[in-house]
Amino acid sequence: MIMPLHDGQKAEGTVELEFNRLLRSAAILVVDDEPGMRNFLKRSLENRCALLEVAGSAEEAEALRLRYHFDLLMVDIRLPGLSGLEWMEKLRERGVRTHVIYMTAFADLDMAIAALRNGADDFIMKPFRTEQILLSMRRTLMRRQILRENSLLRLQVEQMQHDEGVVGESPAMRKVFALVQRVATTRTSVLIRGETGVGKALVAKSLHQLSRRSGAFISLNCGTLNEERIDSELFGHIKGAFAGAEQTRDGLIAHADKGTLFLDEIGRLPEPVQAKMLGVLERGVIRPVGSAREFPVDVRIIAATSCDLDELGASGAFRTDLFYRLNAMPLDVPPLRERGRDIELLVQHFMEQLASELRLAPVQLLHTDWEQLFAYHWPGNVRELRNLVERTLLLGELPLESLNKTLQESADVGPGYSLEWSLEQVERAHIEAVLASFDNNKSAAARRLGVSRKTLERKQALWYGATGK
Secondary structure (H helix, E strand, O other), X not given: OOOOOOHHHHHHHXXXXXXXXXXXXXXXXXXXXXXXXXXXXXXXXXXXXXXXXXXXXXXXHHHHHHHOOOOEEEEEOOOOOOOHHHHHHHHHHOOOOXXXXXXXXXXXXXHHHHHHHOOOOEEEEOOOOHHHHHHHHHHHHHHHHHHHHHHHHHHHHHHHOOOOOOOOOOHHHHHHHHHHHHHOOOOOOEEEEOOOOOOHHHHHHHHHHHHOOOOOEEEEEOOOOOHHHHHHHHHOEOOOOOOOOOOOEOXXXXXXXXXXXXXXXXXXXOHHHHHXXXXXXXXXXXXXXXXXXXXXXXXXXXXXXXXXXHHHHHOOXXXXXXXXXXXXXEEXXXXXXXXXXXXXXXXXXXXXXXXXXXXXXXXXXXXXXXXXXXXXXXXXXHHHHHHHHHHHHHHOOOOHXXXXXXXXXXXXXXXXXOOOOOHHHHHHHHHHHHHHHOOOOHHHHHHHHOOOHHHHHHHHHHHHHHHOO
C-alpha cells in the first residue's frame, strides 16, 4: 500500500527539487591543498553542477576566479602560502561577494568567529560525507537564491514607484509599497480599496509584475458592461449559447490563466455573476455560458472598489461570501489629500512624462501656484492631478481658475471653526492641520504656509511650552 505524503514531506520534496535545479546551473570552485579531498569533492559534485574547478592554493584559485564566474567557493581555511581566510578577506576588500563555504579539520571558536566575520555562508568540519556537504551547499545556494529574489523584488518595487501615478515618499504610500512587496508573490486574493482616481489599477498591475506569475495581466471594469455581456466576457461561451454567439469563445478568465485577473469596481458585478466568480475563487473552475462542463483555471483575482462592500453586503447588493474571499488581503490606497508631500513629486513626474509625450517644454510653477496646489482638496485624486498638469502644459501656465472655483466652493460651506475663536486659535488650528496633512514634515508645511521653518518651530515652542504638550 502506498501511503500519501504529508505536507512536511511535500515541502521537503519541493525544496530538494529547487536545490537540484540550482545546483545543476551552479559553477563551483573547490580550494584545498589535499589532493584526496579535491578528488573526493570532484567525484561527488562534478556530475551534479554546471562547472566544477579545483585548486590547491589561494593563488591558483585566484587565477581560476579571474577566468571563470563562480556561484560558490568551497575553501579550506588552512592553505599553503595565503590562507583561505586571508584570501577571502582580500576579495571582500575588493568588493567580491561570492558565497563561500569554509572547510577545516582544525576548527576552534576564534576561527569560526573569524570565518563568520569574513562573510562565511557555512562552516563544515572535516572529514565529512557527501550527504553533509550537499546539505551545506543546499543551505548556501537556497539562501543565495532568496537574496537574489529579494534584491530583484526591491528593484521591481523601486521601478513600481516610478510607474505612472505610483509615485510617493509619504508614510502612507510607503506602507502601500511595503504591503505590495510582501503579498505580491503569494496566491492570496487582494482587495484594493480607495477613492476614484487614486491609482488602484496601477497598484494591481504592480502586484502582478512582482508576482512572477507567467500568465497575462487582464483587466476589466465591472461597471462598463451589462449583465449578459459581462458573464460572457468573463467566462466565455459556446457556439449557440445565445443570439449572436456564432462561435465558441474563451472569456477573460481563461485568457488570464497562470496570470492575474483584475476586476475594477467589483461592487458593480451583477449578483448571478458574483455566484460564478465564487466558484473560481473556491474551486478554481469556470463554466462558459451555455456549457454543461467546468474547466480548471489557475488565476489570481485582484479586485478593486471605491465603495463600501460591507454596506453593499448588508443591503444584499453584494454576496458576503464573495466579499470574504476577495477581502483575504485588503490594501488601502490613500487619497491624494492625505499624501501632502507627494503632490510635488507627482507634479514633477507628470510634468516630465507629459512634456516628453506632448513635445512641449515643462512649465515652471510659481510659489503662488504651489500654494494653490497644496491647498486644493483633490476630489479626483491622482487622475485629476495628471489632467491638470496636462492642461498646464497645453496652456503654458497653471489653470488657476479651476482650482480657485473649487476652493471658493469649499470656503462657502463655512470656515470650519467657531466664530468665537480668537485669531491666535484659528492660526494654530490651521497650522496644525497643514502639519498633519504633511505627516508632520515641518519643512513641507512651512513651504505650504509661506513661512520659514524657524518661524513655524518658534510658534510650536510657544504653544507646546504653554500647554505642556
